[in-house]
Amino acid sequence: MTAYLVRRIGQSVAVVIGVMILTFVLIHMEPGSAARATLGTHATASRIAIFNSTYGLNEPLDRQFVTYLDQVVHGNLGTSYALQQPVSSLIAQRLPRDFLLLGLSTVLALLIALPLGIYQAVRRNGIGDYVYTGIAFTLYSMPDFFFAILLIAVFSVQLQILPPEAPQATTVAGMLADPRALVLPVVTLALISVASYSRYMRSSAIDTLAQDYIRVTRAKGLPERLVLSRHVLRNSLLPVVTLVGLSFPTIVAGAVIAEAVFNYPGMGLLFYQAATSHDFPVLLGSTLVVGVATVIGSLAADLVYAVLDPRVRYGHA
Amino acid sequence: MATRERGAGPGGISPPGDAAATPGQAGDAGAEGTEGAASAGSSLRLIARTFAENRAAVAGLVLIAAITLFCFVGPLLYPTNQVTVQLGIAKLPPSARYPLGTDPSGYNVLGRLMLGGQSSLELGFAVSIATTVLGTLYGALAGLAGGVVDAVMMRVIDTFLAVPALVLLLILVNIFTPNLWVIILLLTFLSWLAIARLVRGEVLTLRTREFVQAARMMGAGRRRIVLRHLVPNAIGVIVVNATFTVADAILTLSALSFLGLGLPPPQADWGGMLSNGLNYLFDGYWWMVYPPAIILIITVVAFNLIGDAIRDSLDVRLQRP
Numbered sequence: 001m002t003a004y005l006v007r008r009i010g011q012s013v014a015v016v017i018g019v020m021i022l023t024f025v026l027i028h029m030e031p032g033s034a035a036r037a038t039l040g041t042h043a044t045a046s047r048i049a050i051f052n053s054t055y056g057l058n059e060p061l062d063r064q065f066v067t068y069l070d071q072v073v074h075g076n077l078g079t080s081y082a083l084q085q086p087v088s089s090l091i092a093q094r095l096p097r098d099f100l101l102l103g104l105s106t107v108l109a110l111l112i113a114l115p116l117g118i119y120q121a122v123r124r125n126g127i128g129d130y131v132y133t134g135i136a137f138t139l140y141s142m143p144d145f146f147f148a149i150l151l152i153a154v155f156s157v158q159l160q161i162l163p164p165e166a167p168q169a170t171t172v173a174g175m176l177a178d179p180r181a182l183v184l185p186v187v188t189l190a191l192i193s194v195a196s197y198s199r200y201m202r203s204s205a206i207d208t209l210a211q212d213y214i215r216v217t218r219a220k221g222l223p224e225r226l227v228l229s230r231h232v233l234r235n236s237l238l239p240v241v242t243l244v245g246l247s248f249p250t251i252v253a254g255a256v257i258a259e260a261v262f263n264y265p266g267m268g269l270l271f272y273q274a275a276t277s278h279d280f281p282v283l284l285g286s287t288l289v290v291g292v293a294t295v296i297g298s299l300a301a302d303l304v305y306a307v308l309d310p311r312v313r314y315g316h317a
Numbered sequence: 318m319a320t321r322e323r324g325a326g327p328g329g330i331s332p333p334g335d336a337a338a339t340p341g342q343a344g345d346a347g348a349e350g351t352e353g354a355a356s357a358g359s360s361l362r363l364i365a366r367t368f369a370e371n372r373a374a375v376a377g378l379v380l381i382a383a384i385t386l387f388c389f390v391g392p393l394l395y396p397t398n399q400v401t402v403q404l405g406i407a408k409l410p411p412s413a414r415y416p417l418g419t420d421p422s423g424y425n426v427l428g429r430l431m432l433g434g435q436s437s438l439e440l441g442f443a444v445s446i447a448t449t450v451l452g453t454l455y456g457a458l459a460g461l462a463g464g465v466v467d468a469v470m471m472r473v474i475d476t477f478l479a480v481p482a483l484v485l486l487l488i489l490v491n492i493f494t495p496n497l498w499v500i501i502l503l504l505t506f507l508s509w510l511a512i513a514r515l516v517r518g519e520v521l522t523l524r525t526r527e528f529v530q531a532a533r534m535m536g537a538g539r540r541r542i543v544l545r546h547l548v549p550n551a552i553g554v555i556v557v558n559a560t561f562t563v564a565d566a567i568l569t570l571s572a573l574s575f576l577g578l579g580l581p582p583p584q585a586d587w588g589g590m591l592s593n594g595l596n597y598l599f600d601g602y603w604w605m606v607y608p609p610a611i612i613l614i615i616t617v618v619a620f621n622l623i624g625d626a627i628r629d630s631l632d633v634r635l636q637r638p
Contacts, residue, residue: 011472018476026485029492141617143568143588145575146610149595157599256483257572272576275487283488287480294479 008302012295019291020072020284024065027280037278038081055081055280068284077288078281082274087285090270095289096172098266101255104182105189106244113194117201118228118236121209124202132198140195148188148261155184166264185262189255193247200243204236211235245301248294366630374626377619384616388434397428400583408597411604418604420590421597422582430608433585437613440501440570440586441563441620447505449559452512453551457543459513460520471517474510482507483572490578497580500573504566512558519551553627560624564617571613587613 035051036043043051052058056067071078077087120129139147156164166185167178175182208214209232217227256268263269267286274282369375403423411418417426459470477485485507493499523529529546537545548555571588573579579589587609594605 011475014472015475015479018472019479022476022480023488026488026492137618137621138614141564141568141614141621142610143571143575143591143613145572146591146595149598153598256481256487257575260576271484272487275484275491278491287484290481290484291479295475 008299012299015295016288016291020069020288021065023284023287024068025061027278027283028061028064034081034278034280072288077285080274080279080282082277082279083282087281090282091267091285091289093170094265094267094270097175097264098255098268100172100175100182101185101189101258101264101266104186106193108186108190109193109197110240110244112190113197113201114233114237114240116194117198117240118205118232120198120202121205121232121236122228124206129202133202136195136199139191140199144188144192144257145261147192148184148258151184151188152261164262166259166262168263168265185258185264188258188262196247197240197243200239201236204239205232208232208236241304242301245297245304248297371626371629373622377622377626380615380619381623384434384612384619385438388431388438391431392428395428395431397425399424399428399432399585402583408602408605417608418602420593420605424585426590426604426608429585429590430587430612433587433590433609434612434616436497436580436584436586437567437570437588437616440497440504441567443501444504444508444566445559445562447501448509448562449512449555451505452509452558453516453548453555454543455509456513456516456518457520457547457551460517461524461539461543461547467517471514474513477507477510483569486569486573487576487578490573495573495578495580497584500570500580504569508562508565512555512562515554515558516548516551519554520547523547523550557624557628560620560627564620564624567613567617567620587616 034055034057035048039047039051049058056064059067068078075088077091079086080090083090116132120132123129152164155162162183163181164184165181167175167181169175169178214227214231217231218224222230255264255266256272258264259266259268260272267290270282271286273279274286405423406415406419407421407423409415409419415425415427417430420426420429455470459467462470486503489503489506490500493503524547529542532542532546567588570579570586571591574586574589575592579592580586590609591606591613594602594609598606
């Protein structure tokens with residue numbers, strides 16, 4: 001296990017460095033864009049030159065990268081061109097809000113998807129199964145932004161029971177103080193994930209239900225409720241756990257759209273604004289944070305695997 | 318690609334570690350489905366048979382055929398002006414002359430659905446084909462090479478996967494001015510990862526099998542083994558993924574359009590029509606919203622139904638006795 005862990009952490013570090021190289025090369029593919037985006041279209045050539053030398057953008061790319069790496073290792077993510085604030089404090093402001101949004105929506109999604117998947121597996125090919133499968137397919141196939149705006153149209157415009165904009169408070173506590181405004185962004189992200197989670201849970205539970213040990217638990221007279229909650233649920237969780245771990249970047253991408261629709265002041269919105277204004281330090285910093293989180297997410301999924309399934313023993317291969 | 322995450326089945330997703338050391342790969346649905354099938358022919362026949370029995374999948378196929386005809390043959394039978402802006406006939410409600418009304422630029426919405434569908438479908442198919450070729454070859458080579466080469470090739474994939482595709486796309490479309498071909502290239506660049514990993518997993522299980530070893534013993538080169546033995550046996554997983562990729566590409570293009578980074582006018586795609594139309598939803602111009610929304614969702618559902626049916630047909634565990 002330790003040897004396995006060490007190797008996985010080594011791989012993770014390699015991936016994080018890869019992410020930095022990848023984004024660094026990509027965003028520097030259009031030289032001069034940052035200066036023009038920040039200073040405006042009427043900026044003179046000399047002002048652009050001053051901007052580029054201030055931020056070291058006229059240096060060779062490899063030298064810029066080494067400088068950047070050196071900064072990052074010392075905990076400095078640079079300063080936003082557009083907002084003139086340290087990137088680390090911008091991210092520190094927004095990251096807790098994303099934990100709130102992604103955490104609540106993932107928990108909600110699992111609370112719906114796990115029982116739903118088991119129900120569908122038990123009533124396989126029944127009417128309920130078909131109805132929920134149909135709903136899941138439609139949700140899954142709908143553009144995220146369209147779904148979000150439909151929810152606004154129904155709950156904010158027609159029924160007028162929920163505000164269309166996410167809470168704009170600066171702290172997580174402040175956002176929690178306005179729970180009604182959190183409902184639509186959280187529900188949007190959750191329902192989108194429910195579609196795929198419940199689908200996986202269904203196939204996984206169908207597999208589990210066919211196992212001999214389930215027959216044994218029934219034969220020894222365990223009530224069906226306990227069979228399902230104690231044995232089927234636990235044994236079917238594995239693929240869903242992996243899916244949740246792996247779908248982290250997907251959830252973040254969904255969050256870009258949801259944050260843009262609901263004006264939720266999180267990383268997604270920060271990133272979107274940075275991408276359109278060529279704010280390099282913010283782009284680099286936020287992809288780095290998301291990359292690290294993704295790598296940790298997949299590592300965590302692997303470890304949870306071992307806890308959930310004692311048959312899994314790492315390190316032999 | 319991939320606004321969403323997808324694997325080849327309950328056992329098909331593997332944690333992003335080394336497949337040989339992680340358990341997710343062991344029960345790979347595709348590997349079991351093609352058990353004993355030594356050629357692509359029998360595996361494809363199995364897919365075709367189970368597929369024909371699946372009514373949802375047949376419905377999906379019929380829908381896609383109908384929509385493709387609508388988009389590509391429709392404009393020949395029902396030509397409309399989709400190039401010049403005509404503000405005099407903007408935002409007209411549905412009528413006999415304009416069955417689905419007109420949009421804010423005076424384009425006939427029914428005709429625009431056909432034109433938009435052409436871009437959406439072309440993009441979906443092109444990305445799917447390019448992704449499949451690139452991802453399959455990459456995955457097969459990595460799985461076959463093994464050792465350091467495999468490890469490096471997989472870390473490259475992990476790196477791409479660690480950055481959300483939409484985030485990379487946002488960076489890329491700001492660098493390259495978007496047009497249909499640029500977006501096809503960018504989406505391909507981002508969507509070959511999943512299939513590469515799936516194929517590599519298949520190859521890792523296949524390459525130890527006797528028929529591959531026999532071929533190698535008879536002196537078959539690496540290229541022959543990949544193209545004649547490994548790829549045909551992994552065809553199920555590949556086809557499933559290709560189908561889902563079409564759906565995902567169409568959805569991703571719509572997300573880009575919503576963020577204002579889609580195809581520039583007068584070009585159109587369903588997602589772009591939908592996101593433009595949504596600006597007018599609350600003013601009662603429903604005909605700019607629901608027609609593109611419905612045709613887009615139906616198309617994506619149809620592709621997903623087909624992919625799902627093929628996946629079921631490969632998964633012997635799910636088949637009725």
